[in-house]
Amino acid sequence: MNLALTLLASAGTLGWMWPRFFARIRHRLQPHTALALWPVTQSLFVLLVVAAAIALALPARTAEHLASLLGSCWELLAHGSPQASETIAGASAGLLVGAVLVRIFYLARRERVRQKTLRDKYVGALHLAGTQKPEHPGVWWLETDTPVAFCVAGKNPTVGASTGLFNHLTADEVGAVLAHERAHARFRHHTLILWAESVGRTLPCVPLFAHSPSMVRELAEQAADAEAALDHGHLVVASALRTMSAIPAPAPAPSQILEMVSGTVTTRLERLCAEAYRHPRRRHSVQVGTLLGCAMAVPLVGGCVAALAMYAFSCT
Ligand SMILES: [Zn+2]
Numbered sequence: 069m070n071l072a073l074t075l076l077a078s079a080g081t082l083g084w085m086w087p088r089f090f091a092r093i094r095h096r097l098q099p100h101t102a103l104a105l106w107p108v109t110q111s112l113f114v115l116l117v118v119a120a121a122i123a124l125a126l127p128a129r130t131a132e133h134l135a136s137l138l139g140s141c142w143e144l145l146a147h148g149s150p151q152a153s154e155t156i157a158g159a160s161a162g163l164l165v166g167a168v169l170v171r172i173f174y175l176a177r178r179e180r181v182r183q184k185t186l187r188d189k190y191v192g193a194l195h196l197a198g199t200q201k202p203e204h205p206g207v208w209w210l211e212t213d214t215p216v217a218f219c220v221a222g223k224n225p226t227v228g229a230s231t232g233l234f235n236h237l238t239a240d241e242v243g244a245v246l247a248h249e250r251a252h253a254r255f256r257h258h259t260l261i262l263w264a265e266s267v268g269r270t271l272p273c274v275p276l277f278a279h280s281p282s283m284v285r286e287l288a289e290q291a292a293d294a295e296a297a298l299d300h301g302h303l304v305v306a307s308a309l310r311t312m313s314a315i316p317a318p319a320p321a322p323s324q325i326l327e328m329v330s331g332t333v334t335t336r337l338e339r340l341c342a343e344a345y346r347h348p349r350r351r352h353s354v355q356v357g358t359l360l361g362c363a364m365a366v367p368l369v370g371g372c373v374a375a376l377a378m379y380a381f382s383c384t
Pocket residue numbers: 248249252289292326327328329330
């Protein structure tokens with residue numbers, strides 16, 4: 069029982085404390101790093117809950133045997149209450165986790181089918197009304213003066229833009245805008261957002277999942293900006309974003325389309341001009357290693373504190 073409680077305490081630390089910690093440090097992180105952390109920490113949360121369910125359901129002797137293999141400290145975490153009730157609790161927790169996972173996959177699947185239907189409609193219209201230019205391969209151009217650029221979700225995401233970009237932006241800014249949209253396609257941001265929305269709707273009571281849809285969508289925009297800044301410079305991307313955001317789009321884009329002007333433009337402009345965009349690739353790899361270590365350490369520290377508290381309580 070103690071091992072299961074320790075694992076649940078670790079999951080709770082991750083589920084409730086990690087988003088607060090992340091909110092404090094996010095402005096110091098590379099957008100790619102911050103974006104990668106959400107699915108990683110969510111997977112870790114699920115693994116901890118699954119491990120807790122297994123620890124409850126396992127026969128006491130098996131757990132004790134496993135604990136003995138890991139050293140004497142694990143003895144503190146061995147079972148201490150009647151096995152039947154633990155097995156029932158473990159099986160119930162396992163069923164609950166299974167139901168949650170099934171719902172996440174069901175919502176993701178349903179949204180994927182809905183997106184495919186709409187995507188086929190949008191891409192069909194784009195191919196019908198748009199044209200391609202040899203100097204911008206893979207981009208479908210629409211004849212309109214409003215400067216817009218977007219990426220439509222799909223197995224092979226489609227990038228579209230309006231010819232109005234040429235009237236309002238410099239050639240380098242147009243290149244930066246297209247690089248931003250290509251980054252959405254290359255890094256599969258639509259898929260990340262789809263999963264974030266599915267887990268957010270399934271577990272709205274856990275902050276780690278509830279904040280996920282808005283956070284992942286915002287970070288995907290910042291990550292695409294950072295990628296465009298690698299080739300065109302952060303000032304060029306910021307200039308293009310500032311110009312396009314000053315001209316209102318004809319209508320808001322549906323969820324399966326990521327536009328150039330979406331998310332919190334002010335925050336994106338601040339990030340583009342921040343120090344964090346210097347040497348982004350080197351910083352990204354360092355930060356990924358450091359933060360993955362932190363993500364692993366948070367539940368471990370929480371679990372150790374819970375284990376020590378339970379041991380002290382059992383000794384009194
Ligand atoms: Zn975008």
